[in-house]
Amino acid sequence: MGRRAKNKQAPPEPLDKPEYPSPKKLGKRKAEVLDEKPRPAKKSRDATSNKTKNGGRVKFADQEANSSDGWEDVEDGGLVGDLDDLLSGDDDDMLRGPVQEFDFGSDAEEDAPQPALPLRGRKSKQSGLPAKIIPTASDDSSESESEEDEEERITIANMAAKSRALDDEAEAEAELDIAEQQAAAAASDEDEDVGMEGDEDANGDIDAEPFHLPTPAEREEEKISVPDVHTVQRRMRECVRVLGRFKRLAEKGRSRSEYIEQVVIDIASYYGYNEYLAEKLFHLFPVPEAIEFFEANEVPRPVTIRTNTLRTRRRDLAQALVNRGVNLEPIGKWTNVGLQVFESSVPIGATPEYLAGHYMLQAASSFLPVIALAPQPNERVLDMASAPGGKTTHIAALLQNTGVVFANDSNKDRTKSLTANVHRLGCKNVVVCSYDGRQFPKVMGGFDRVLLDAPCSGTGVISKDASVKTNKTERDFTLLSHLQKQLILCAIDSVSPESKTGGYIVYSTCSVTVEENEAVVDYALRKRPNVKLVDTGLEFGREGFTRFRGKAFNSSLSLTRRFYPHVHNMDGFYVAKFKVEKRSKVKKGSTDEGEMVEVIGEDGAVVENKEQQAEVAFDSDEDRPYLEEAKRRRMKAKGLRPPPRTKAPAVSATAKASA
Numbered sequence: 001m002g003r004r005a006k007n008k009q010a011p012p013e014p015l016d017k018p019e020y021p022s023p024k025k026l027g028k029r030k031a032e033v034l035d036e037k038p039r040p041a042k043k044s045r046d047a048t049s050n051k052t053k054n055g056g057r058v059k060f061a062d063q064e065a066n067s068s069d070g071w072e073d074v075e076d077g078g079l080v081g082d083l084d085d086l087l088s089g090d091d092d093d094m095l096r097g098p099v100q101e102f103d104f105g106s107d108a109e110e111d112a113p114q115p116a117l118p119l120r121g122r123k124s125k126q127s128g129l130p131a132k133i134i135p136t137a138s139d140d141s142s143e144s145e146s147e148e149d150e151e152e153r154i155t156i157a158n159m160a161a162k163s164r165a166l167d168d169e170a171e172a173e174a175e176l177d178i179a180e181q182q183a184a185a186a187a188s189d190e191d192e193d194v195g196m197e198g199d200e201d202a203n204g205d206i207d208a209e210p211f212h213l214p215t216p217a218e219r220e221e222e223k224i225s226v227p228d229v230h231t232v233q234r235r236m237r238e239c240v241r242v243l244g245r246f247k248r249l250a251e252k253g254r255s256r257s258e259y260i261e262q263v264v265i266d267i268a269s270y271y272g273y274n275e276y277l278a279e280k281l282f283h284l285f286p287v288p289e290a291i292e293f294f295e296a297n298e299v300p301r302p303v304t305i306r307t308n309t310l311r312t313r314r315r316d317l318a319q320a321l322v323n324r325g326v327n328l329e330p331i332g333k334w335t336n337v338g339l340q341v342f343e344s345s346v347p348i349g350a351t352p353e354y355l356a357g358h359y360m361l362q363a364a365s366s367f368l369p370v371i372a373l374a375p376q377p378n379e380r381v382l383d384m385a386s387a388p389g390g391k392t393t394h395i396a397a398l399l400q401n402t403g404v405v406f407a408n409d410s411n412k413d414r415t416k417s418l419t420a421n422v423h424r425l426g427c428k429n430v431v432v433c434s435y436d437g438r439q440f441p442k443v444m445g446g447f448d449r450v451l452l453d454a455p456c457s458g459t460g461v462i463s464k465d466a467s468v469k470t471n472k473t474e475r476d477f478t479l480l481s482h483l484q485k486q487l488i489l490c491a492i493d494s495v496s497p498e499s500k501t502g503g504y505i506v507y508s509t510c511s512v513t514v515e516e517n518e519a520v521v522d523y524a525l526r527k528r529p530n531v532k533l534v535d536t537g538l539e540f541g542r543e544g545f546t547r548f549r550g551k552a553f554n555s556s557l558s559l560t561r562r563f564y565p566h567v568h569n570m571d572g573f574y575v576a577k578f579k580v581e582k583r584s585k586v587k588k589g590s591t592d593e594g595e596m597v598e599v600i601g602e603d604g605a606v607v608e609n610k611e612q613q614a615e616v617a618f619d620s621d622e623d624r625p626y627l628e629e630a631k632r633r634r635m636k637a638k639g640l641r642p643p644p645r646t647k648a649p650a651v652s653a654t655a656k657a658s659a
């Protein structure tokens with residue numbers, strides 16, 4: 001069916017609110033959300049907005065005292081100002097500030113086609129309001145221009161009338177609030193009743209008959225007919241509901257896994273995924289939340305830009321764009337260079353400011369790895385997989401054009417756009433090169449910091465590239481994970497543990513699958529005993545998994561961070577930061593098995609134990625069983641008889657434990 005759900009997702013939670021919606025409520029609410037209409041934002045008289053000659057709005061949210069948007073707790077030299085502050089020069093420090101990073105860039109960004117612009121009138125499909133990375137109080141503050149004009153023209157003659165009008169308005173708002181509270185209370189009562197007989201279905205009708213989970217035979221039958229979208233939608237909702245209160249609501253004799261199987265089939269069909277990927281993504285979340293995730297993938301993420309501080313300051317850029325009719329706001333307090341574009345009467349990828357390199361079109365999530373990397377002036381940094389350069393140019397800006405950034409990408413074609421961006425943004429400290437990342441550190445090493453923004457499946461950016469839904473197979477995930485493991489070891493080996501200011505690696509992907517993220521990081525920790533995970537320094541994001549579906553990872557994996565579209569209103573992303581401790585010195589020697597390493601432990605003594613030595617080299621044997629298994633399944637799917645399973649080669653004890 002591959003039908004995209006209608007956009008009825010509720011706005012994401014603000015970052016400073018609890019991230020997890022109550023699963024209890026979601027069970028029904030999210031299913032219902034499929035039909036929910038967004039409520040228009042309430043107006044607020046507290047709002048202040050800078051009206052420009054074009055009517056463009058530049059509003060930096062800390063204008064609103066007592067706002068709940070997180071802007072109010074900006075400290076001196078803080079990371080965010082409202083537009084007033086920006087325009088009046090108050091955030092000079094923040095923009096000049098040292099290497100406090102805070103800006104972002106996306107993988108798709110500069111390489112990607114420019115957003116369909118002009119953006120005039122573009123609204124978030126999620127909320128009916130312009131999409132925001134972090135909802136701010138300013139969401140509620142959109143006084144219309146005419147109202148503002150009216151307010152400006154207060155005279156003695158009309159003052160009394162105006163005052164009465166304001167009182168009426170306040171009263172009406174108070175009534176609205178009461179109505180809202182009552183509606184919320186009613187909704188919550190309703191949620192308590194989830195699963196009761198006589199429940200309403202997705203269309204608001206009272207269920208005529210109780211939900212029946214199709215039998216395997218019925219399911220087969222359905223496969224050859226065209227499933228009805230309403231049936232599928234209702235069944236998803238019902239399965240979620242039953243799974244939420246299984247003992248009470250499940251049909252007699254039917255197992256939990258049967259319901260899960262059905263909901264995965266329906267998700268795949270409704271949202272247009274292959275079943276393999278639908279299942280993989282489904283298992284990342286509690287059941288009701290999984291639906292939220294799939295829903296969020298149907299909604300475009302906000303258009304965001306990163307100020308290039310090598311060329312301009314954010315407030316100057318904001319003012320210049322406002323003067324061109326661009327409606328924008330700062331992204332959030334976690335970045336002092338990001339701006340979110342709500343609408344524009346000019347193509348945002350072709351303004352004079354864009355062409356002059358004053359900004360980069362970048363997804364908000366793309367800022368995160370560079371913020372975590374936190375490069376310091378005069379450092380030597382390697383960006384191992386860098387094209388088209390969103391993160392490279394961000395690193396160059398944080399280095400304030402000092403030091404050097406080696407921007408590598410194995411794909412020569414892609415280095416063209418990388419080079420173009422480096423020039424456009426005025427980065428003078430970047431060297432572009434094109435090696436397979438696995439050739440490092442043989443090509444060069446001794447870096448203060450390395451960013452590995454790894455090639456990945458793109459399961460975090462499905463809203464940008466829907467082809468991921470159907471074109472990613474088990475084999476892709478196996479091969480990618482294998483490549484990522486090889487690359488991460490090379491990234492680690494390229495860092496100098498003697499670095500005075502650094503000694504860090506950041507590993508990131510725009511994917512949400514565990515085998516491309518935690519499994520890779522866990523592998524690196526096992527293979528390189530001289531590295532440890534450290535805090536990413538990112539203010540938000542969910543903790544990485546320490547166990548997942550029977551697999552246990554190093555407990556420090558909780559220091560890594562996951563970002564999700566349905567939680568953070570940004571692309572799905574993963575960020576891990578390592579510190580290289582005393583590097584094990586390696587001496588090459590020859591053995592019958594090929595190249596052997598001699599490991600010198602932290603105490604300076606040679607590690608004699610061969611098993612321990614083997615741990616340090618890349619262990620492709622570890623992935624071999626998975627590669628073979630994937631090949632067998634592929635052959636089976638094609639109707640071929642796979643060869644008998646070979647005995648798995650000796651895998652290290654730790655590897656076995658983690659498998």
Ligand SMILES: C[S@@+](CC[C@H](N)C(=O)[O-])C[C@H]1O[C@@H](n2cnc3c(N)ncnc32)[C@H](O)[C@@H]1O
Binds near residue numbers: 384391411437453
């Ligand atoms: C996620 S994208 C990088 C995006 C980039 N960091 C940015 O912010 O603009 C991954 C990149 O890895 C590159 N790549 C794939 N395999 C590689 C390898 N073995 N060595 C180096 N780069 C590789 C791809 O060409 C692709 O440009």
